[in-house]
Structure formats: C-alpha cells, structure tokens
Amino acid sequence: MSVLPFPSFLDDIKEKGVRKAVLELVDETVERITAGMNIQDIREALRGDPPSRRPNPRLTPHADAFWMHMRPSYYHQAVTGIYPTFRLGFLSTFTFVIEIITGLFLMIFYTPSPTVAYENMINIMTNVPLGQFIRDMHRLGAEAMVVVVALHTIRTFATGSYKKPRQFTWFTGMVLLVLTLFLSFSGYLLPWDQLAFWAVTIGTSMAEAAPPEIIGTSVNLLLRGAPDIGAGGLLRFYLLHVFLLPMLTVIFLGVHYYKVVLHGHSLPPRLEEVGQDTAKRVPMDKRVYFIPDVATTEVLWFGLTLLVMTVMCIWFFHAPLETHANPNVTPLHTTAPWYFFWLQGLLKLGDKILYGLVVPTVLLILFFIYPYLDVAKSRRYAHRRFQLSLMLVFITFMLLLSYMGTAKWGVQTAGDQEIVQAIAPMEGVGMVRGMVWDEWVNGTYCTSNLEEDHELPLVQWGATLPNPILLPDTTQKVICQKVPEGKMMELMEEYKHLKEKWGKDLPNVVAILTVTDAQTDLKRIDLKVMWNTPELDANGKPIRNADGSFKLKMVESQFNAKGEQELDANGQPKVFMVPQVQSSGKQVFVSRLSEYQNVGH
Amino acid sequence: MSIQNKIVLGIASFVGIMLLGGWLAINEPARMEVFTRQWDGRSIERGAELYLNNCTSCHAVDSLGLAGYAPALKNPMLFRDSNPGKVANDRFKDLQRQRNDLQALVDAYNSDLQQRPTVEARRNAAAEGSEERKAAQAELDDIDARIRAYDPATEQKLADLDVKIMEAQAEVEKYKAEGWEVTRDVRLKELNWAGGLRDYLRSTLISGRPTSGGLWGGNIMPAWGQAAGGPLRNDEIENLVDYLMNYASEAVKLTPNDVRQQFKIAGEGAAAVDKITLGRSVDVMTLDLSGGDPAAGKTKYEGVYGCVACHGAPGGAAWEVAPLPGTYTRVVDVRLKVAQFAGYTPEQYLAESIIYPARYVVAGSAVQMPANFGDLMDLQDLKDVIAYLATHK
Numbered sequence: 001m002s003v004l005p006f007p008s009f010l011d012d013i014k015e016k017g018v019r020k021a022v023l024e025l026v027d028e029t030v031e032r033i034t035a036g037m038n039i040q041d042i043r044e045a046l047r048g049d050p051p052s053r054r055p056n057p058r059l060t061p062h063a064d065a066f067w068m069h070m071r072p073s074y075y076h077q078a079v080t081g082i083y084p085t086f087r088l089g090f091l092s093t094f095t096f097v098i099e100i101i102t103g104l105f106l107m108i109f110y111t112p113s114p115t116v117a118y119e120n121m122i123n124i125m126t127n128v129p130l131g132q133f134i135r136d137m138h139r140l141g142a143e144a145m146v147v148v149v150a151l152h153t154i155r156t157f158a159t160g161s162y163k164k165p166r167q168f169t170w171f172t173g174m175v176l177l178v179l180t181l182f183l184s185f186s187g188y189l190l191p192w193d194q195l196a197f198w199a200v201t202i203g204t205s206m207a208e209a210a211p212p213e214i215i216g217t218s219v220n221l222l223l224r225g226a227p228d229i230g231a232g233g234l235l236r237f238y239l240l241h242v243f244l245l246p247m248l249t250v251i252f253l254g255v256h257y258y259k260v261v262l263h264g265h266s267l268p269p270r271l272e273e274v275g276q277d278t279a280k281r282v283p284m285d286k287r288v289y290f291i292p293d294v295a296t297t298e299v300l301w302f303g304l305t306l307l308v309m310t311v312m313c314i315w316f317f318h319a320p321l322e323t324h325a326n327p328n329v330t331p332l333h334t335t336a337p338w339y340f341f342w343l344q345g346l347l348k349l350g351d352k353i354l355y356g357l358v359v360p361t362v363l364l365i366l367f368f369i370y371p372y373l374d375v376a377k378s379r380r381y382a383h384r385r386f387q388l389s390l391m392l393v394f395i396t397f398m399l400l401l402s403y404m405g406t407a408k409w410g411v412q413t414a415g416d417q418e419i420v421q422a423i424a425p426m427e428g429v430g431m432v433r434g435m436v437w438d439e440w441v442n443g444t445y446c447t448s449n450l451e452e453d454h455e456l457p458l459v460q461w462g463a464t465l466p467n468p469i470l471l472p473d474t475t476q477k478v479i480c481q482k483v484p485e486g487k488m489m490e491l492m493e494e495y496k497h498l499k500e501k502w503g504k505d506l507p508n509v510v511a512i513l514t515v516t517d518a519q520t521d522l523k524r525i526d527l528k529v530m531w532n533t534p535e536l537d538a539n540g541k542p543i544r545n546a547d548g549s550f551k552l553k554m555v556e557s558q559f560n561a562k563g564e565q566e567l568d569a570n571g572q573p574k575v576f577m578v579p580q581v582q583s584s585g586k587q588v589f590v591s592r593l594s595e596y597q598n599v600g601h
Numbered sequence: 602m603s604i605q606n607k608i609v610l611g612i613a614s615f616v617g618i619m620l621l622g623g624w625l626a627i628n629e630p631a632r633m634e635v636f637t638r639q640w641d642g643r644s645i646e647r648g649a650e651l652y653l654n655n656c657t658s659c660h661a662v663d664s665l666g667l668a669g670y671a672p673a674l675k676n677p678m679l680f681r682d683s684n685p686g687k688v689a690n691d692r693f694k695d696l697q698r699q700r701n702d703l704q705a706l707v708d709a710y711n712s713d714l715q716q717r718p719t720v721e722a723r724r725n726a727a728a729e730g731s732e733e734r735k736a737a738q739a740e741l742d743d744i745d746a747r748i749r750a751y752d753p754a755t756e757q758k759l760a761d762l763d764v765k766i767m768e769a770q771a772e773v774e775k776y777k778a779e780g781w782e783v784t785r786d787v788r789l790k791e792l793n794w795a796g797g798l799r800d801y802l803r804s805t806l807i808s809g810r811p812t813s814g815g816l817w818g819g820n821i822m823p824a825w826g827q828a829a830g831g832p833l834r835n836d837e838i839e840n841l842v843d844y845l846m847n848y849a850s851e852a853v854k855l856t857p858n859d860v861r862q863q864f865k866i867a868g869e870g871a872a873a874v875d876k877i878t879l880g881r882s883v884d885v886m887t888l889d890l891s892g893g894d895p896a897a898g899k900t901k902y903e904g905v906y907g908c909v910a911c912h913g914a915p916g917g918a919a920w921e922v923a924p925l926p927g928t929y930t931r932v933v934d935v936r937l938k939v940a941q942f943a944g945y946t947p948e949q950y951l952a953e954s955i956i957y958p959a960r961y962v963v964a965g966s967a968v969q970m971p972a973n974f975g976d977l978m979d980l981q982d983l984k985d986v987i988a989y990l991a992t993h994k
Contacts, residue, residue, distance in 0.1 A: 046604065046608065047604075047605075048603065048604040048605065115835065118836060119836065122640060125633075125636050125640070126633055126636050126637040126640055127633060127637075129626070129629045129630075129633070130625065130626065130629055132632070132636070133625055292604055293604065296604055296607045296608060296611065297602075297607060299611050300607045300608075300610055300611040300614070303610075303611045303612075303614030303615045303618065304610070304611075304614050306614070306618055307614045307617050307618050307621075310617075310618055310621050310622070311621065314621060314625060323647065324834065324836050324837075467657070467658060468653050468654070468657050468662055518649055519645075519649070519844075519847050519848060519851065520847065520850050520851055521847075522645060522646070522649060522847060524649070524653075587650065587653060588646075589645070589646040589647075589649040589650060590646065591641075591642035591643070591645045591646050592642065593638050593639060593641055593642025593645070594639050594642030594643050594646065595635075595638075595639050595642070
C-alpha cells in the first residue's frame with residue numbers, strides 16, 4: 001500500500017501488471033494533453049470512424065482546451081470545400097504564424113541601428129546557417145500575407161458575409177488588413193538598404209502632407225524620430241514591427257476568431273433564405289466536425305503551403321538586398337512597396353492633400369463602416385449586382401492606379417539616363433553586370449555601327465570633360481570597334497535597342513560602351529551616351545524641321561565640324577557655328593567574383 | 602478527399618519539407634561561401650566606384666600616384682613584405698663586414714710573421730734565466746700559438762668572399778636600376794606599423810594623413826571616415842580597403858620604376874648626407890647631449906626632418922600629437938614624473954622619444970611617429986633638435 005493518500009503508479013503495477021499499467025498511464029497522459037481525447041479516440045478519428053463512446057470526446061477539446069476553444073467544434077458541410085472560403089482566412093493566420101517564427105530567428109541576428117543593421121543583413125546572408133532561407137521565408141510570407149489578406153477581404157465582400165450579424169467581424173477584419181499593410185511596411189525599412197530607405201522615405205512623406213502643417217510635420221516627426229529617417233526612425237520602425245503592430249494583430253486576430261466562432265461561418269448565399277442566417281443551426285446530417293475532418297484538412301494545407309513556400313525560397317524567390325542606405329543618393333525609379341503603388345498612382349493625379357490623404361482616408365472609413373451602410377438583407381449574388389459591379393470597378397481602379405504608381409507611368413526622366421539605367425541600373429543587376437565575365441572583350445563599341453570598325457560620328461571638340469573622364473575621351477576622334485560575336489554582340493544589340501527606344505528625342509544619339517581593365521579580375525565599363533542638342537519649343541519638346549529632322553542647337557566654337565582650327569586675318573582664332581554635342585553616362589565596375597549571372601538578384 | 606488520403610498527402614508534404622530542409626542544410630556551408638565571395642566582389646566594385654570619384658584627383662586613375670599630390674597605392678613598397686633592394690644591400694654590407702673581419706685575421710697573421718724574428722732575437726739576446734728573457738719567451742709563445750691557430754685557408758676564403766661581394770654588389774646595382782631605394786624599408790616597416798596592411802589602409806582612410814601637407818606641397822590627405830569627420834561610412838571605407846587590397850597581385854610584380862610617385866617620409870632628404878648616424882640600438886643614457894645649437898636645431902626641426910609637419914599643427918580629435926609649444930615644461934612637469942623615467946634628464950627623455958617613439962606612448966595618442974630618426978640623425982643633429990625643443994618652455 002502506498003504511503004500516499006491515493007494509489008500510486010506502483011500500486012497500479014502491482015494490481016494490473018506492468019504492461020497494462022503503463023498503457024493506461026500513457027492513455028491518461030494523452031487525454032490530458034488533448035484535453036479530452038485518449039489514444040483510442042484519436043485512432044478512431046484519424047480512421048474516419050464514428051466516436052465509440054458518449055459524450056462525443058471530439059467535442060471536449062473545444063470546451064476545455066485554450067487553443068481549440070477558438071475553433072468551432074463543427075462546420076456546415078457547405079463551407080468546408082474550397083468554395084466559399086478558399087481557405088483564405090486560414091492562410092492569413094498561417095502566414096502570420098510563419099512571420100512570427102521566422103521573425104524571431106531574424107531578430108537574433110539583427111540590431112536596429114544604422115551603423116550595423118546592413119552589416120547584420122550581410123552577416124545573415126553570408127555567415128548564419130540557413131540565414132538566407134529564413135530571410136527569404138520571412139519576406140515571401142510578408143508578401144503572401146498582404147495578398148492573402150486582401151483576397152480574403154474581397155472574398156468576404158463578394159459573398160456578402162459582412163452583413164448582419166457579422167458587421168463587427170468585418171470591422172475587425174479591416175483593422176487586420178490595415179495592420180497587415182503596416183506590418184509589412186514597417187519591416188521594409190529594417191534591412192537598411194537603398195530599397196528600404198527610399199521606399200519608406202516616400203511612404204512617410206505621405207504622412208507629412210496631412211494638413212494643417214503642424215499635424216503633418218508632427219506625425220512625420222513622430223514616425224521618423226527626426227526630420228529625416230535615421231537612427232531614431234529605424235528604431236521606431238523596428239519597435240512598431242516587432243512589438244506594437246504584432247501585439248495589435250494578435251489582439252484583433254483573437255477578436256476576429258472569437259466573432260467567427262460566435263456567428264459561425266456564413267453559408268454560401270444560395271443555401272439560405274433571403275435575410276436568414278442559419279450558420280449556427282446546422283442539421284445533424286450536414287455537420288462536419290473539426291476533429292478530425294477540418295483539423296486534418298488544415299494540417300494538410302499547412303504542410304502543402306509550407307512545402308510550396310520552401311520550394312519557392314530555395315529556387316525561385318530571394319529577398320532583395322540592395323546597397324547600403326544612402327540619404328544622399330536617390331536611386332532612379334524609386335517607388336513605395338508594391339501594395340502602396342495605388343497610393344503613389346493617386347498622388348500622381350495631382351493635389352497631394354486631396355489624393356494623398358483625403359481620398360484614401362474617405363475610402364478607408366467607407367470600408368470600415370460599409371456593413372453598417374449596406375443594410376439590404378439579401379446575400380444572393382443576383383440581388384447584389386450593384387455591389388458586385390462596384391467591387392469589380394474598385395479592383396480595376398486599384399490595379400490601374402497601381403500601374404500608374406509604378407515608374408513606368410508619368411515619370412519624366414531624360415532619355416539618355418533611361419538608356420544607361422536600363423542596361424546598368426543603379427540598383428540590381430541589368431545586362432552589363434549580368435554579362436558572363438569571361439566574355440568581356442576590352443575595347444570601345446558604339447551603337448552607330450556594330451559590324452565594323454568606324455569613326456564615332458560625334459566629337460566634342462574643345463570641350464572640358466568632367467574629372468574623372470567618362471571613357472572614351474570624346475574631345476578627340478574615337479575609333480569604335482567591330483563588336484565581337486557572342487555575348488558582347490547580344491549586349492550591344494540590346495544597348496542599340498534601348499538607344500532606339502529611349503533616344504527618340506535625342507538627335508543623332510550614339511550609345512558607347514568602353515571596356516577596360518581596372519584591376520586583376522575587375523573590369524571597368526564606361527557607358528556613355530552622346531547626342532546633338534535639339535532646339536526646344538516652349539513645352540520643352542524638340543523642334544523639327546520641315547523634312548522631319550531635328551532643328552539642332554548651334555553654338556560658337558573655335559573648331560569647325562572636322563575639328564580644325566583656323567586663324568583669321570588678324571591672327572585670332574576663327575569662330576565657327578557648330579551643332580552642340582552633349583554627353584552623359586556612368587561607370588560600372590564588374591568583378592569576376594560577383595557572378596551576377598548566377599544570382600537571381 | 603478521404604481522411605486517409607489527406608493524411609498520406611500531409612505526411613508526404615512534411616517529409617518533403619524535411620528532405621528539402623536537410624538538402625538545404627547540407628548545401629548551406631557551400632552557399633555561404635559562394636555568397637561571401639560574391640559579396641567580396643561587390644565590395645571591390647563599390648570600392649572602385651568610390652576610388653574613381655574620390656581618390657583619382659590625387660592618387661591617379663591607375664593608382665600610380667601624381668607628382669606633387671600623392672604617392673602610388675599600386676606600389677610594391679606597400680604590398681611587399683620587404684624591399685628586395687634593401688635586402689640585397691644589407692647582404693652586401695654584411696659580406697663586406699665579414700671580409701673586413703677576415704682581412705683583420707690575415708693582417709694579424711702577417712704582422713705576427715713579421716714580428717717573430719725580432720722577438721726571437723730579443724729572447725736570444727737576453728741573459729739565461731733573466732726576467733727579460735722570460736717575457737720575450739712568453740711573447741714568442743703567444744705569437745707561435747696564434748700562427749699555429751691561423752687557418753691557412755683564410756686567404757682562399759677571402760678570395761671567395763670577394764667573388765660573393767662582387768655578385769652582391771651587382772645585385773644591389775640591379776635593384777638600384779629598377780628604382781629600389783636600397784636604404785629604405787617597405788612602407789609599413791618604415792612607419793613602424795604594428796598591424797597588418799588592411800588595418801593600415803583602413804586607419805589611414807578613416808583619419809587621413811593630416812601631416813602629409815609638409816611632404817606634398819601643402820596637399821593634405823583629409824580624413825575620409827565619418828568617425829573622423831569625413832564623408833564615408835564604415836562600409837564604404839571597407840569597400841575602399843577591399844578595392845585597394847585587390848591590387849596586391851599586381852603591385853608585388855612592379856618595381857619602383859613602374860610607379861609614378863613613391864612614398865615620402867619626414868626627413869628622408871637627410872639620409873642622403875654621409876654621416877655617422879646614431880642607429881637604432883644606441884643607448885641614449887650614455888650619450889652626451891649637451892652643447893646643441895638651438896638655431897641649427899630650428900632649421901633641422903622645421904626643414905631637414907620636417908618635425909613641424911606634425912608637431913607644429915594644433916592637435917585634433919583624429920590625430921593626437923604633442924604640440925611644440927610648452928614641450929620642455931611638459932617634459933619636466935609631467936612626463937618625468939612617470940615612474941619609468943626616474944633618473945632621466947629632460948634631454949634624455951627627449952632623445953629617447955625621438956629615437957624610440959614607441960617605447961613610451963602617452964595615453965590617447967597613436968604611435969604614428971616614424972621610428973627611423975636613429976638612421977637619419979647623427980649626434981649633433983639630436984643635440985641641436987633637443988636644444989631647440991629646450992627653448993619651448
């Protein structure tokens with residue numbers, strides 16, 4: 001007999017034998033962990049058998065366990081298929097969980113300070129085992145979360161599931177949508193690279209537009225911690241990203257889930273009488289229990305989605321990392337994150353306050369209170385043609401605005417810069433850096449003729465070129481070489497194509513590429529664009545002659561068009577009127593070690 | 602889908618994830634290595650851009666230096682471990698010293714041979730048993746012992762050594778023709794730099810060379826690092842260091858003749874004067890430091906040795922050197938109070954500071970003072986400079 005006031009495990013063994021006593025102990029432990037289901041119950045559930053004892057042990061966890069009580073114990077059969085939910089709500093939570101787990105790993109290797117943040121990123125990529133993978137997962141999960149949450153919102157609107165009694169569920173969902181956008185946006189800054197820095201600079205400058213000025217500047221100051229983004233701004237965004245926003249998301253996720261359990265999943269509209277909500281009155285024969293059916297489906301989705309994300313992050317998706325943030329250099333074609341393209345597009349329409357602030361705010365408020373405005377009872381698609389049309393118009397409108405928000409629309413950049421930017425962008429790879437290193441052949445090549453050696457048609461006689469000189473030295477005659485076959489030819493053909501695409505307003509434009517050795521295993525590529533200056537009309541458009549050719553701007557020069565100097569009768573240099581020649585471009589260095597052609601980014 | 606199928610598919614998914622994870626983990630070291638290499642490449646590229654836009658107006662696009670502005674950075678004197686010209690010259694000097702030693706032996710032998718008959722005659726002339734005879738006999742025994750000990754091969758050795766000396770001299774001449782300054786050491790040794798080349802480049806880039814104006818016609822290398830008030834971030838400084846280090850393989854193949862501008866060092870003009878310098882192992886406590894001429898010292902301080910380039914400028918955050926005003930008082934009132942200088946005179950302290958700048962470094966300042974003044978100064982130079990410093994009370 002045990003010395004304890006109740007029978008001990010040893011007593012059990014004495015009474016029942018070792019085997020039986022141990023099995024019972026395990027069974028009991030499992031039942032405690034699952035808050036109601038023993039091994040036999042689990043086995044039955046996974047085999048698809050009905051429960052063998054009453055009360056149904058599969059319902060007990062929903063009542064007794066913390067995590068399970070947020071899930072309904074059974075669903076209507078009609079909502080367990082792909083339609084009508086498309087599993088978007090589940091996927092939203094799934095991506096959020098992925099973000100938390102991967103985010104915790106990244107936090108270990110990250111310090112929110114401008115002096116070390118970027119170094120930390122390099123360390124994660126070069127020195128932390130699986131660091132790149134975890135970072136890719138975090139980034140992919142973030143992008144996916146925005147997409148999934150947005151689609152979840154659209155789906156809820158389309159099926160009319162926001163209607164009474166689920167107005168507040170929709171409201172919390174809208175809060176979660178906004179939180180998702182800000183979670184993603186606040187994380188954008190943390191790598192402290194050029195992409196991050198400028199996207200967030202653009203994003204926060206929208207806040208600055210809020211009138212009156214005192215509010216705008218105060219909000220901006222509060223967000224950035226200083227007039228410009230720096231150490232204070234980075235720390236604030238970090239704290240928003242890892243503390244405040246996730247905490248709010250968890251709270252609202254709790255409310256959202258609670259409301260879903262409270263009201264049940266709304267059924268497909270056709271299954272209900274107009275104005276009825278029968279989600280909580282599921283007939284016995286239509287019930288699909290969470291355990292085991294929905295639970296196994298969710299685990300399956302979890303596994304499949306994680307597998308897809310893993311495959312994506314190994315082979316197809318890598319989080320970008322550009323050069324170190326530099327407040328003094330704005331990369332050409334800087335944009336906000338893609339999910340704020342629409343806002344950038346709006347801003348391009350005109351007034352910063354109206355389109356940057358009033359319109360988005362009004363839209364947002366409308367979204368939040370929409371269920372309280374739309375009190376029509378029917379959820380049937382046929383009865384909601386106006387709303388569904390409105391939805392499609394809105395989606396189209398957002399896509400259009402997003403397109404307008406990209407650099408492709410309405411951004412005026414000089415053609416000569418576009419040519420160079422397209423072939424060797426300030427950030428990213430482009431064709432020049434992506435060239436197979438061993439295919440480089442030193443020399444000067446011009447788009448004026450790829451096939452044979454020839455003299456460069458434009459010369460800047462007597463001009464003063466900036467130091468260091470952008471090669472070749474075009475103040476004297478330059479011989480352009482025949483382009484070697486292979487990758488060099490492909491590159492020059494693309495260069496020529498870009499020259500034709502972007503150089504329409506540049507008379508006699510020639511794009512030149514000069515390859516020289518800077519060091520062992522380091523090539524210096526000079527990209528130079530030369531053209532004659534056109535005469536411009538009042539709108540800044542080039543003036544054309546009657547024959548369609550450009551009217552060229554003429555300037556005084558001591559050299560004639562052939563580069564000759566002459567003295568007049570007094571022994572003074574003669575002055576000629578010659579077309580002005582302009583040039584621009586930049587140098588790019590490519591190291592053999594960089595292997596851009598093998599890297600996706 | 603039946604529950605069994607879901608379970609099978611789910612298990613397959615998780616097994617797939619585990620396999621992929623394992624595959625990823627196995628390949629991870631290789632991936633990190635590749636990524637590191639690629640990132641090194643990009644660092645060099647960015648360094649090249651920074652160099653082109655910030656450094657070429659003084660150091661030239663090809664990094665071979667510009668007369669009157671700055672020395673070459675693609676420079677064997679920077680990247681080589683030693684100056685082959687100096688190595689050859691040191692060997693040449695060493696052989697000469699050996700030859701002198703051997704010659705002394707031969708000379709002594711010949712002198713013994715010459716003296717022996719005289720001593721022998723003196724002994725024979727002296728009376729048997731007299732003190733004089735005994736002394737002469739002892740002297741004769743010594744001479745005989747030395748003659749017996751003399752290696753008859755010595756003269757052959759001397760001849761062999763002469764051949765070696767000829768070869769060594771030819772080698773020195775060859776290096777001289779290539780432009781190697783045979784009495785100078787490579788840059789880091791010349792500056793007595795304790796760290797590696799990367800550290801030297803980084804440190805110089807960050808702080809600049811505020812003293813370089815005295816050597817380069819007023820063109821001072823400014824501080825480039827933000828830490829020292831310059832424009833470049835730490836990562837940009839690292840990019841530049843990576844770019845410069847990438848010159849290593851090319852630079853070691855060059856000779857000084859390939860380089861447009863060589864490094865300069867304070868007082869390098871003085872080395873050319875033929876004088877008996879103090880060297881780098883002299884004991885300052887044994888020197889007689891009195892009798893310096895302050896006026897001559899001023900000329901040497903400001904001109905010949907260029908001390909004023911550093912010590913004449915006001916101190917700053919980036920580089921701390923002892924300012925000239927108040928030097929003598931500071932030595933008497935502060936430095937000599939330090940325990941390790943018990944028994945020093947102010948002159949001895951100053952002498953040690955000039956010849957051995959690294960022996961005692963005042964907290965907060967870096968040892969940037971060249972350690973080669975022993976090779977440049979003779980005793981009079983040292984006395985004069987100290988006498989000049991003694992006027993700065």
